[in-house]
Amino acid sequence: MFARRRIALLVLAAVAAVSSLASAQFRRGFGERNGPVRMAPAIMPDSDFTVCRIMYTSVRREASGNGWRTDYPYGEINFMTRLSQLTKTRISRNAAREPQQWVVRLTDDTLFNCPYVVASDVGTMGLSDIEARRLRLYLEKGGFLWVDDFWGTAAWAQWSREIGKALPPSEFPIEDVSLNDPIFSTQVNVTRIPQITNIQFWRGVDGTTTRERGSDSPESSFRAIRDKRDGRIMVVMTFNTDVADSWEREGEDPAYFAQFSPDGYALGVDVLLYAMTH
Template sequence: MRLRTFALLIVTVIVIAADGAAQGRRGGRFGMPLRLPENPSYDGGFQFCRIMFRNSGYGDGNGWYVDWPRADINLSYRLSELTTLPVSRTTKGEYEHILLRLTDKELFKCPFVMMTEPGGAYFDEEEASRLRDYLLKGGFLWADDFWGEYAWTAWVTELRKALPSGQYPIRDLELDHPIFHMLYEVRKFPQIPSIGFWMGTGGETSERYGDSAVPHARAVTDADGRMIVLMTHNTDFGDAFEREDNRAYFDRFASEGYAFGVNAVLYAMTH
């Protein structure tokens, strides 16, 4: 159902990172603590679970921490504001967000996990096996923010360690797929650049220029047809969530970024 028009997102800029920066000990980005698996309560509500991974020597990506923690917090806030999905909070009322390695046993407590800049990722045999087990037992991975054919090839090389191509084909998602219509009608798949690229180029959106001109939503399904991996290539939804502090960027990209982001989480949590 349509709870309210998405224009609500443009009314108020909420910088939730300030809320997170006040939490406890330092040690993470923006002074955020590394919220590792021993801390959360796993109360059954939505918790943004982010995968920490090692970078390969041949890939194209800056690391797991890109857009962390503000994207994690802000998307959780929008889900609580715009949907009826239960969203977990800490005892202090802050939105729960968790960092996990693929080898952590708590991985299986997260029905939804996200990776950013996966074009640089490296999986060893154990990590690939755990990812496969997680996905085939009901988990859902969203891999976002990797640009150009080199990053795509590097990511697929690692993904195929877990999900061999003969059994788990990759397909493009057409706009009639239910993920584009869960709560908001997404009629065009958006290309969202990082704020630095957008501002530095005077408004360009393709971070690898001709090599990333077309954004793609792609998926891997299991034997029963259930989507287990969502891949958003040549676009950066994480920055659309993270950068609520810049009004010009927010006005340009937040509406379409959150429309698809909310849809993606709702799809993952209900399929």
Template sequence: MNLLSIVRPSFRFALILAAVLVAGAALAQRGRWWRGGGITTDRNGVPSWEVEENFPGDLFTFVRIKYDSYGGRGGGGGWATDYRDSDLNFSLRLQQLTSMKVNPEPIVLELTDERLFDYPFIYIIEPGSLVFDQAEVEALRRYCLNGGFLMVDDFWGDSQYENMRRELERVFPDRKPFEVPLEHEIFHNVYDMKEKPQVPAINAARRGMGGRGGSREYASDGSDTSEAHYRAITDDEGRIMVFICHNTDLGDGWEKEGENQWYFEEFSVKKAYPMGINIVTYAMTH
């Protein structure tokens, strides 16, 4: 058990992360995930849970970023891909599998929303056609350099990555993304990842030898998508402030956990949730 603490004075919040209570093997031992013990509301079957009313700010809230700009170079979907089941399921698993206090209601914000600085973690999905306007560029730069953490997920192939790289270059013209080595703590801080996980969309998942999962994801530009890449942009202290999950779709592993038992066991349990929990743990402790 590791005692984790938050060092993030630039944010207007008092979120406290206590000890992480889950061992690396816990996911695989569950078989099917337990969803009981909550208050089922209009959340597509995902239960809610009680939060401490006296400390409404002492919660981790999953924040998805809404963007309206299209016309990028790589194609792909939009900000609402996998919404809202992905965000609800991931929030539930954080609440169940760690001692983190989690808001049962994930939210959606735009980068220019003044509330952005109340939340230390934000999520952008399907950025193959994303083009920031100048106000978004400035807001994201200020957010990250003041201690915020951006996770980018679910885009495939060279042209979609190139679109995201160019947009991030506008945000950080003096910083370039680099491939994060498997030895980095973000792959091991809660769950000990033996490889960089690749999670395909559920309709692109394939069963290989011995039931082992693989991907049939294809890029619209025909480029190679066989290998997942995890890249980062860091601040002057070496803290990851942008974590880029390329040629993988962690969000589908969260959203689709209840649709197919094999996909759930092979991708949600082994890859999507462990990697997501590792990412959030890193974000909240650096």
């Protein structure tokens, strides 16, 4: 198992090294983060894989958080790129062969064109009643949601309260997912849930700790809500970790890449393959 994982990590590292010069990995910055938002079109340009990010309203602030925009858009751009390299997945590309990712609101019909959606910094998320109903409908129809990058007790409380509006815990309890679950072995055998910090924090502490909230974020968690109909995981929560930053920032610092990106991509690929089969 360890040998397989090591091979996978080496593959990831090799791929990253080869493509580290790829311009797409480095065209980022504060300005672009606040650039135009690519709202999902009414009709998707193709049926290839794409990532849709949920645009939501933040009702509170988290340190170093940026609300729904956190890790947008390069988290998904880089992830899609790597996904197409590491797997046979055909990703949606524009005419310039660049990955196409989209943003959707929970109230948009376009949400239902994206069987896979992500959200970051969900410790600030506030859901209206209509948004909660739409999210539940989306998930029960077969949609898959991965929320990431929220840290500490307060963020968890906020998120768990909001998701509880859509999926009441009495019906849809949140569970910690065992590492024996099939979601951790769809392509790479994931043996631990990496605690990944954002690159600024990592630089700030010189890589000495990965607890962005100190003792309030002692370790990362992989939690989930299952479909009561068939037991499939339909909501994945990577808590006290910022997996998407290991994708978004993979090209900014080789040390950061080496420490976080192989694990981040391994987890990302496994979760995505699970979402596409379950």
